[in-house]
Amino acid sequence: MSDPLLWIDDESHRWAARGLRRQLRSRGPTTARRFQLEGREVVNFGSNDYLGLAADARVVAAAHCGAETYGWGAGASPLVSGWTEAHEALCRDLAEFEQTEAVALFPTGFAANLGTIAALVNKDDGVYSDRLNHACLIDGIRLSRAALRIYPHRDADRLASLLERDPGRFRRSLIVTDGVFSMDGDLAPLDQLADLAERHSAMLLVDEAHGTGVFGPDGRGAASALGVAERVSIRVGTLSKALGSLGGFVAGSRRLIEWLVNHARPLIYSTGLPAAAACAAREALAIACSEPWRRELLFSHGHGLRTALSAADYETGSSSGPIVPVLLNTPEQALQLAEQLLRRGFFVPAIRPPTVPEGTSRLRITVTAAHSEEDVAGLVDALVAARD
Numbered sequence: 001m002s003d004p005l006l007w008i009d010d011e012s013h014r015w016a017a018r019g020l021r022r023q024l025r026s027r028g029p030t031t032a033r034r035f036q037l038e039g040r041e042v043v044n045f046g047s048n049d050y051l052g053l054a055a056d057a058r059v060v061a062a063a064h065c066g067a068e069t070y071g072w073g074a075g076a077s078p079l080v081s082g083w084t085e086a087h088e089a090l091c092r093d094l095a096e097f098e099q100t101e102a103v104a105l106f107p108t109g110f111a112a113n114l115g116t117i118a119a120l121v122n123k124d125d126g127v128y129s130d131r132l133n134h135a136c137l138i139d140g141i142r143l144s145r146a147a148l149r150i151y152p153h154r155d156a157d158r159l160a161s162l163l164e165r166d167p168g169r170f171r172r173s174l175i176v177t178d179g180v181f182s183m184d185g186d187l188a189p190l191d192q193l194a195d196l197a198e199r200h201s202a203m204l205l206v207d208e209a210h211g212t213g214v215f216g217p218d219g220r221g222a223a224s225a226l227g228v229a230e231r232v233s234i235r236v237g238t239l240s241k242a243l244g245s246l247g248g249f250v251a252g253s254r255r256l257i258e259w260l261v262n263h264a265r266p267l268i269y270s271t272g273l274p275a276a277a278a279c280a281a282r283e284a285l286a287i288a289c290s291e292p293w294r295r296e297l298l299f300s301h302g303h304g305l306r307t308a309l310s311a312a313d314y315e316t317g318s319s320s321g322p323i324v325p326v327l328l329n330t331p332e333q334a335l336q337l338a339e340q341l342l343r344r345g346f347f348v349p350a351i352r353p354p355t356v357p358e359g360t361s362r363l364r365i366t367v368t369a370a371h372s373e374e375d376v377a378g379l380v381d382a383l384v385a386a387r388d
């Protein structure tokens, strides 16, 4: 009898032939800015640990203390018995930070977006989505079975005309967007989206995965940077990027959070976060607030890197902040450049379709507060040398 999974060999072969095969690579011992990969020490320009907190001794100690107090595993979903004082305290801290009435916690940011969208709309509703939105927003929309209207990247005018074509067609409407786009590092036109949401009585969900802790005068995210945080009724964040921990959250009104606790399936049917992860995230949030130099430093690294790269004729798009894409074309170009950098001691991931559209393969450099100016200068030298 032949293996019913044999079809995978053919499909995988085609996938690899297009330069799209992915492989896990395990890193060894790690500090905030370096790790070992295949026996070589490299500087890490490929993490979302923007504030350099994932390996911070205070965050690690908080996780340790949380595990000592509450045990490691949560043991059950939050509504059963997987909810501790540590989770409750984190929600209070996050709500205060976000200046919202309440916060709901999810196992991951992915689960937060997926579960929230599916809890807010169904087949009677319409969702308007930026073409470059993150996979978890797209999957949440698909799961909800709402009608999907995709608008071109950051094109508020096109969104306006889509909304104008649909009056009365849907029971409810929802606009969803990344606040900071994960692969391009640019910001959504959130002021215009907030205007449109108000004009059309639509809900507005902003995924602040790359905004939380990074953008805005207080690190509250892209919506705060653009002065519209209070007009975004559903703000989704992650604990796993700038806050160096694990988990996702939604910040909003008590009405919204109560609804999610009752209807968002990943929150209801998945085991709660370890209390230790909540303790670590609380500590990281406190550090993010009390050490604004971290945000300032990563913006200065990002600015320096962009200036040096455009002087070297590399295309970095309209990014701002810590995500600096180096736009190329084919998967092979991105893989080759990443490999050359690795040989020079810098880890930068090659990003290929389907993560980004065909013809826009790239390197995705992320700078963090743990990098030194010499790290950034060294990366620029390596990129210039790779081109010559």
Ligand SMILES: *Cc1c(COP(=O)(O)O)cnc(C)c1O
Binding pocket: 108, 109, 110, 111, 113, 134, 136, 178, 181, 182, 207, 209, 210, 238, 239, 240, 241, 247, 248
């Ligand atoms: C990483 C990411 C997520 C998922 O967050 P996790 O906490 O890692 O699951 C959601 N949205 C965007 C835009 C992301 O980049």
